[in-house]
Amino acid sequence: MQQLKALQLNQIRKSYQQGAEVLKGIDVAIQPGEFFVLVGPSGCGKSTLLRLLAGLEDVSSGEIYIGNEFANRLKPSERELSMVFQNYALFPHMTVEQNIMFGLHVKKIAKEEQRKRCEEAAEMLGLIPYLKRKPKELSGGQRQRVALARAIVSHDPICLMDEPLSNLDAKLRAKMRSEIRQLQRKLGITMIYVTHDQTEAMTMADRMMILNQGVIQQIGKPLDIYNHPQNAFVASFIGAPPMNMIPANVADSVLHITENWSMDVDIDWQGDVIAGVRPEHIQQAKSGTPSFTAEVVNVEMLGTETLISFEIQSGLQWTAKWQGQHQLNPGDIVSLFIDQNQMVFFDEKEKVNIEYQSLGAVQ
């Protein structure tokens, strides 16, 4: 239906008039037709990056290429992209239909065709019964769909979305996640999707980029990032509950975690490290396996799994995630086991995964 478009950012920097640099040299190439998710904590510069792409702000330095065209100086409307805003930005005085078609006449599209596209989009998103209503007569999810429909009808090859699901309740959010994903595949849009919710990023992305304080932390496929986080920030940001970490020491292939717990490890490292392990990799020890014991502090039963919090050091709690239901109470002593292959190590100073250090720089 339309040709796919790539996006390329070279050394993008941005600072606002007053104050520090918000984006500090962003380099990324986004493939045509890709669902690319930008994720990071609040204030890290996600919206700023998206607004630079849309042309609503000017870059301080660096280059943006859309398709193969140098786009730094293109006006928003010349960039052939659509955008969905966090608060949807629907026009309150127009009907749903007018909202969806708003902007089409500028593109010199015949009335007939406008109507057809509007019908199509409304049909796809289940908005047909609401076409004559005003936005304030719609529920949050319906408004969100109108905003989506407005982006779709433009038939632009690139779509930018800024936290479009953050105003919805958990159930609707899950539903809209899969709807947006399906729609993107069906239409073959290159999607750049901003969120601060790591679950959203993990479930929707083809590839994702983790941003912290204006610096790229890691770019990659969700599972690669989950399994091989580049640094401690990524490791704790991606995954819920977050990865457990503790400062430890390696001496002659023995990892000393606490005073009374050490284990053999197979890594080429001497000295201080930060050891990390995901909650699901802390298992219940079977008899005969090397293990350590801890006192349970809190138990959360979720039905299919149980989250057990325990104190590993005074003032430092870890969480284990066990499949199934386990009857435990605070104060119980549990015996735990960790496979050394499931552990991740970060160097003490830079907090970079040592796996990447031995491989040389990544990305």
Add this chain to the structure above:
Amino acid sequence: MSIGRKIILYTLLTIAGIIMFFPVVYAFMISFMQGGEVLQGKLWPDSFSFENYINAFEKVPLLKYLLNSIIVSTVITAGQLILCSLAAFAFVFTQFKGKNLLFMLFISTMMIPWEATMVPNFQTIQSLGWLNSFYGLTIPFFAMAFGTFLLRQQFKTIPIELYEASQVSGISRFKFFLTVVLPLSKTSLITLGIYCFLTAWNMYLWPLLVTNDEKVRTVQIGLKQMQTQEIASEWGVVMAGVMLVILPTLLLIFLGQKRLQEGLTKGAIK
């Protein structure tokens, strides 16, 4: 609310209402009285006849003045709404160096009373050859800091994302102004419009200065003229004139109030 409090409240309100409205009612009564009756201090005319009204039309060209006033007030209102909304739009939706400073400067003109600028304004109008013309009566009132300020406050409540969404879809600034900003600010525009119209209608000093014949003279001057001619003996005729003059403003307030309330409640249940 207890019955007792209600009674007290309504009594107070009624008294206040009577005090506020007495001059208007009294003027209305006088407009039906003969000269002698007024001096006797009567509150109720002996008979209701429209003689004074007919006289009023004969003494001065009241109809002509009314028409002039309507033209002047309408043109000032329209001019102010157009210029103020455009200026307010620029102050809210465009970025340029020194925007805040310029706005402060703009607003500070509100501190200078209109009377203080009367002389230079008069000289300007005179040198343009606009004395005794609708130009001279209307154009000096087009750009008003107050209207710009009022509309700027309203425009600032429009989410900036609406503007950005329009930019992304390629809607021009002016089109955004016409199709989004103005419709969303209907209530403020009506309020400002009514305010402008009433102010312009009641204008006295300026029209007195820049007009000297009945061609473009407005109704407030007409009233004054009538009063001087009658030398206080025919108060009935003067009051008949007054009644005719306040009629359009009352009408405007009654009609406008309904629209205003409509607009206000509409915005309230968002």
